[in-house]
Amino acid sequence: MTDTVVDSKTEVKQGTKYVKETENVAEKYSVLTVSKNSSDVNMNVGEMTSAAFTAVPTLKSVKKIQFANAEDKQEFSKYPTKAGRRSLSRSISQSSTDSYSSAASYTDSSDDETSPRDKAQVNTHGSSDFCVKNIKQAEFGRREIEIAEQDMSALISLRKRAQGEKPLAGAKIVGCTHITAQTAVLIETLVALGAQCRWTACNIYSTQNEVAAALAETGVPVFAWKGESEDDFWWCIDRCVNTEGWQANMILDDGGDLTHWVYKKYPSVFKKARGIVEESVTGVHRLYQLSKAGKLCVPAMNVNDSVTKQKFDNLYCCRESILDGLKRTTDIMFGGKQVVVCGYGEVGKGCCTALKALGAIVCITEIDPICALQACMDGFRVVKLSEVIRQMDVVITCTGNKNVVTREQLDRMKNGCIVCNMGHSNTEIDVASLRSPELTWERVRSQVDHIIWPDGKRVVLLAEVVFLNSLHKTALALIELFNAPEGRYKQDVYLLPKKMDEYVASLHLPNFDAHLTELTDEQAKYMGLNKNGPFKPNYYR
Numbered sequence: 012m013t014d015t016v017v018d019s020k021t022e023v024k025q026g027t028k029y030v031k032e033t034e035n036v037a038e039k040y041s042v043l044t045v046s047k048n049s050s051d052v053n054m055n056v057g058e059m060t061s062a063a064f065t066a067v068p069t070l071k072s073v074k075k076i077q078f079a080n081a082e083d084k085q086e087f088s089k090y091p092t093k094a095g096r097r098s099l100s101r102s103i104s105q106s107s108t109d110s111y112s113s114a115a116s117y118t119d120s121s122d123d124e125t126s127p128r129d130k131a132q133v134n135t136h137g138s139s140d141f142c143v144k145n146i147k148q149a150e151f152g153r154r155e156i157e158i159a160e161q162d163m164s165a166l167i168s169l170r171k172r173a174q175g176e177k178p179l180a181g182a183k184i185v186g187c188t189h190i191t192a193q194t195a196v197l198i199e200t201l202v203a204l205g206a207q208c209r210w211t212a213c214n215i216y217s218t219q220n221e222v223a224a225a226l227a228e229t230g231v232p233v234f235a236w237k238g239e240s241e242d243d244f245w246w247c248i249d250r251c252v253n254t255e256g257w258q259a260n261m262i263l264d265d266g267g268d269l270t271h272w273v274y275k276k277y278p279s280v281f282k283k284a285r286g287i288v289e290e291s292v293t294g295v296h297r298l299y300q301l302s303k304a305g306k307l308c309v310p311a312m313n314v315n316d317s318v319t320k321q322k323f324d325n326l327y328c329c330r331e332s333i334l335d336g337l338k339r340t341t342d343i344m345f346g347g348k349q350v351v352v353c354g355y356g357e358v359g360k361g362c363c364t365a366l367k368a369l370g371a372i373v374c375i376t377e378i379d380p381i382c383a384l385q386a387c388m389d390g391f392r393v394v395k396l397s398e399v400i401r402q403m404d405v406v407i408t409c410t411g412n413k414n415v416v417t418r419e420q421l422d423r424m425k426n427g428c429i430v431c432n433m434g435h436s437n438t439e440i441d442v443a444s445l446r447s448p449e450l451t452w453e454r455v456r457s458q459v460d461h462i463i464w465p466d467g468k469r470v471v472l473l474a475e476v477v478f479l480n481s482l483h484k485t486a487l488a489l490i491e492l493f494n495a496p497e498g499r500y501k502q503d504v505y506l507l508p509k510k511m512d513e514y515v516a517s518l519h520l521p522n523f524d525a526h527l528t529e530l531t532d533e534q535a536k537y538m539g540l541n542k543n544g545p546f547k548p549n550y551y552r
Contacts, residue, residue, distance in 0.1 A: 127143060128243065133146070134228045140254075142236075143224045144224070146224050152221035152225030152226075155221060155222055163196050163482075166196055166197065167200075169518065170199075173204055174204055177204060178205065179493060180206075182261050182489070183260045184206050185262055185269065186198065186269075187263070187265060187268060188290065189214055189218070191217065191219050197482040199226075200486055201489065207257070208232075209234075209252075209254070210226065211235050211248050212235035213291075215240075218236055235247055252280065259284065261284065261492065262284065264288070264290070265291050266294045267297035270287055285495075286311060288488045288489055292356075298504050309502060310492060312488040313507070318509075318516075318547070330361035330362070333361070336473065340456070340458055341471065343429075349371075349402050350373045350407065351394065351405070352376075353376045353415050354375070354410035354415075355379075355383065359375060360389075374393070375391050403425070406428060407432075408431075409432075410434050411434045416430065421462075426468045427470075430472050430473065431472075431473035450465075455471075459473055459474070483518055484512065487511050487515065488511070491508075508545075509545035509546075512547075513547075
C-alpha cells in the first residue's frame with residue numbers, strides 16, 4: 012500500500028467549459044418515471060431452525076424434525092444424546108443466521124484453510140479465469156444479488172434504458188472495489204451496457220465470498236476472497252491487469268491501489284486508457300498528487316466529491332451501515348456506552364447521528380477546525396483520542412488516513428473495547444502491530460476477533476463494516492469518460508458534472524413518490540438558471 016501527502020492547495024479543475032457537452036449524457040438516459048419497486052423481507056432463519064428442535068411435552072403430538080439438506084440429517088444422526096442434539100441445534104441455528112447475513116460469507120465456519128490460489132476451480136461454462144473462495148457458493152450469491160437489485164431500482168432502470176444502445180460497447184474495465192451484492196449489481200449493469208470487466212477487491216476484509224462466486228459463475232473474471240493476505244491482495248490485482256489478449260482501457264478504483272499498481276508495473280496500459288474513475292477520498296488524494304507532479308497520464312473523474320456521494324452514500328447510507336454492522340457482529344446494547352468517532356466528515360456525521368439516537372454517549376476527534384466546530388454545534392464533545400481512550404467502550408475510525416489508532420492506544424484500551432473501521436483504508440487501525448507473539452488472536456465469529464493481552468484483557472476487533480452505496484454515478488462517470496470526444500478532458504482530475512449529479516438524485520425520487528416543482532420561465536430567468544438544471548454551480552459540495 013502506498014502513502015500519500017495531501018496538498019490542500021491543489022487546484023481541482025471543475026470542467027466548467029465542458030458541462031454543456033456532458034449534459035446530453037445525462038439527458039440521453041434520463042427518465043421521467045421509474046416504477047416503484049419496494050418490498051419488505053423479514054427473515055429469521057435461526058429462529059425457524061431452532062424451533063424445530065424445541066422440546067415438547069410427551070403426551071402431545073411431536074412435530075417431525077425438518078432438515079435443510081441431507082448433510083444436516085446425516086450429521087444429526089451422529090448425536091444420539093440430548094446434549095449432542097442441543098449442541099448441533101445451536102450450531103445449525105447460528106450458521107444459518109450467519110449465512111443469511113449480508114456481510115457474512117456463506118460457509119466461513121466450514122471452509123477449509125486451503126488458499127484459493129492453490130485450488131483448481133472451473134465454473135459451469137468451463138472457464139477457470141477467476142479465483143474465489145468457493146465457486147460452489149454461486150447459487151447462494153445469486154440470491155444475495157437478486158435481493159440487492161430490489162433496492163437498487165434506479166440502477167436497474169438505467170440498465171434497462173441504456174442496454175439497447177450499449178454505450179460501453181468496446182469498454183474494457185478493470186475494477187478494484189468492495190465486492191458486495193450491491194457492487195455486483197453495478198458490475199452486471201456495466202456488462203449489460205456492453206463492457207468487458209475484470210474485477211478484484213479493494214479491501215481484504217469486505218468481500219462477500221458467495222457474491223464473488225456468483226459473478227465468476229456468470230463469466231466475470233473475479234479475483235477476490237475475504238481474508239486475503241497482503242501478498243494475495245497484490246496478486247489478485249496483478250491477475251486482473253496482466254492477462255494475455257486483453258488490455259484495459261478504463262479503470263474503476265476505490266482507494267487508488269489499482270491505479271498505483273498499473274503505474275508501477277504496467278504503465279503501457281495508459282497509452283490506450285480513456286480514463287480513471289475514483290470512488291474514495293484516499294484514491295482521490297493520490298490522483299491529485301499525480302496531477303500535481305505531472306504524472307497523471309489520463310483524465311480522471313473524482314466521484315468521491317460528488318454531492319450524491321457525500322450526502323447520500325457517506326451520510327445517509329453509513330448512518331444505517333454502522334448500526335447494521337455493529338449490532339450484527341457484537342449483539343450489544345449501545346444505550347449509555349462511551350463511543351469515540353475519529354473523523355467528523357460525512358461518514359463520521361452519519362455514524363454519530365445513528366449512535367446518539369441509540370442513547371450512546373458520543374465524542375469525536377478531528378484535525379479540521381471547521382468539522383470540529385460542526386461537531387460542537389451538533390452537541391458532540393471534541394477530544395483527543397489519547398486523553399479518552401481508557402474510558403471508551405467503542406472506537407470507530409472514518410478518516411481515510413493511516414495509524415489513526417496506534418498500538419500504544421490499543422494497549423491502553425479497557426477490557427472489552429470494540430474497535431472498527433468505517434473509512435476506506437484498512438490501515439486506519441494499526442492491526443499489523445497486533446500480530447505479535449505476546450498477543451493471542453481468537454476468532455469469535457465471521458469478521459470478529461478477540462485480541463487477548465497477557466493479563467487477560469480482550470479487545471474486540473471488527474474486520475470491516477460494509478458500506479451501502481449509491482452506484483449510479485459511477486456508471487454514468489464511466490459512460491461519460493468512455494464516450495467523451497478527444498480533447499474534452501485533459502490529463503487532470505475532474506469533478507462529476509452537476510448535471511449528472513442531479514440526474515443521479517432524480518433517479519431515486521420515484522421510489523419515494525416525490526414530485527419536483529418546476530420553475531416557470533419567469534422564475535428561471537430571474538434566477539439565471541436553465542429550467543432543467545443544473546441548479547447548483549460546479550463547485551457546490
